[in-house]
Amino acid sequence: MAVGLALSRTFKFIWTALLAAVARLDKSFSPSDTINRLQQHTFTLSDSIYVFHLALATFWITIMQSPGFPLKLMIPILYTIALLIPFTCQFFIPATPVFAWLLTFYTSRFIPDEYRPTPSVILLPTLESVLYGANISDILTRWTHPLLDILAWIPYGVVHFTFPFVVAAFFWLFRPKQVLNQWARIFGYLNLVGVLIQILVPCAPPWYEVIYGLTPANYSVKGSAAGLARIDKLFHSNGYTVTFSNSPVVFGAFPSLHSANATITALFLSHFFPHTTKFVWAYASVLYWATMYLTHHYLIDVVGGSCLAVFFFHVLLPDELKGPLATAYPPNLNPINGGRSKYEIYDLEEPRPHTRGGRTGNGAIMRDAADYGLEDISDRESDEEELDITFRSPVVPGIPGSAAPTTKQGPQSAVKKSHRHTASIASLIRAEERAEDGWSPIGSSFKLPPVPTRADREV
Structure with a gap:
């Protein structure tokens, strides 16, 4: 089963690569496109290598005996046509050294013996x-x-x-x-x-x-x-x-x-x-x-x-x-x-997506976000939904009142590793006002419920 699935993925990827490779091809058959590109081309010293190829091909075709004249003229004619057509030109120009090698290998038999070492x-x-x-x-x-x-x-x-x-x-x-x-x-x-x-x-x-x-x-x-x-x-x-x-x-x-x-x-x-x-x-x-x-x-x-x-x-x-x-x-x-x-x-x-309050579960959403480069959905949910933090993160005796003591562990930091209560950043907002109500998590004590409450004082 696993082997069949792996083979299926491999063939699917090869097929995708084949479609992409075909899409990259220049499918034009108009010689005018090649001529226009040649006119716009800026020639450099490296392009002089094609002068060498032209001279080498002329030499080999001249001494070639099979096929003889004028049939052997079809070789440069067909090659020129292939260079003029954009579809074939994209293959024939890079392969010019390969054709030069094949022509040299085949035609070397026609070199006269008196000129051979x-x-x-x-x-x-x-x-x-x-x-x-x-x-x-x-x-x-x-x-x-x-x-x-x-x-x-x-x-x-x-x-x-x-x-x-x-x-x-x-x-x-x-x-x-x-x-x-x-x-x-x-x-x-x-x-x-x-x-x-x-x-x-x-x-x-x-x-x-x-x-x-x-x-x-x-x-x-x-x-x-x-x-x-x-x-x-x-x-x-x-x-x-x-x-x-x-x-x-x-x-x-x-x-x-x-x-x-x-x-x-x-x-x-x-x-x-x-x-x-x-x-x-x-x-x-x-x-x-x-x-x-x-x-x-x-x-x-x-x-x-x-x-x-x-x-x-x-x-x-x-x-x-x-x-x-x-x-x-x-x-x-x-x-x-x-x-x-x-x-x-x-x-x-793969976990099945479930709905929560008319919303698709985060399992599928997070996967889609990772695949398509979307922003973190969980961050947007936290912005849209305000959570009740009234009774979160109470100050427990023996726990530092601020984060500063936790940066350097000393004898007083006798905190159990299993303790999971952490102070929420949201609970620190307007801390001074909440301290007056008697329930601030950064205070020295915590009363449940706070007496009297701010609502009672306003009455």
Whole structure:
């Protein structure tokens, strides 16, 4: 029962967040709106990064052979149309670094071999032995098992390709818009720089050493699925074998973008959703091991990718997202206790409202006041209703006549802890006049009833 209620609340909150996220979208399809915003935009030095993107895209599209001319011109045409439409522009501008990374990764295969650096075969194994005293990847792959293959395959071959979209969806639903924009921006630049390093400093992965030894490499070598080939064999398929044999970056061992993506994901989620910290870092740790167990990367590749991710996270993340805004909800989604009352939080039965003098009981009123920020109802009731305080708070022998002695406890303050009679502030009003009647609580005695009363004297 409790589990079903918790699930119902969770789905209700997700549905509310989805409606709020859709409401935040720019639903305009008029290019004139984008043009007007562009005319009103004040350009700064940071906008010059788009000049770099334009030059990089022009270079890759120029050398692109598949699709050929003029079909490849559809790429910049469609992208320009997406930027002109406000509805699609709000997604495509933040994702520009991601598209630049994908374009670079795909088109790098068309770079002529004479312009490519010679792949290094011994650099990474040598650094591995010098820094760590052994080839850690080789040690981890000496004993394999189908269960370990599956444990390595899930984060490396499945979660790695889907997790960035799940993280983006969470940011879109539960965090301000700038968080999603920074996720796309930093994630894209991290992978773009990583691929450029792999192109400029090509290094053979561990599977090359296993298959070919330390013989010099060239770009005619096809990629290998390595340990993922055992997954193809286990499921009687060839998906990973075909995919990795057609990889455009065969000698992209350093840095490991698998470890870089896992690290940047763990950094973002632990920063913006602190309660997920131990889970995302557990996932990242398993993926670090999987990259070496499947003979796709050396330990130095994993360390290099993680260091690159830490650098991009701390350098590119704006300062305003490092404070309280990191855990803030979007402007139109501000749940208080997840939309639950205090009775639901502590699994208590909510008291039924009762009437008193034609008025609803304070139980429901106080809850409504707390939920909606109304003023204290009890204060208003005390103002509206005058209570009879004639016979309240008598002066009992042995009790101080004023509040002053109670500030410093001494031998004379022999007051029982169970005594609950306190002097009402209202009874102190016009104390001198009431003292003449013989019943003032700040006097030295108390007579019940006062004789003679003020009414008797007036008669």
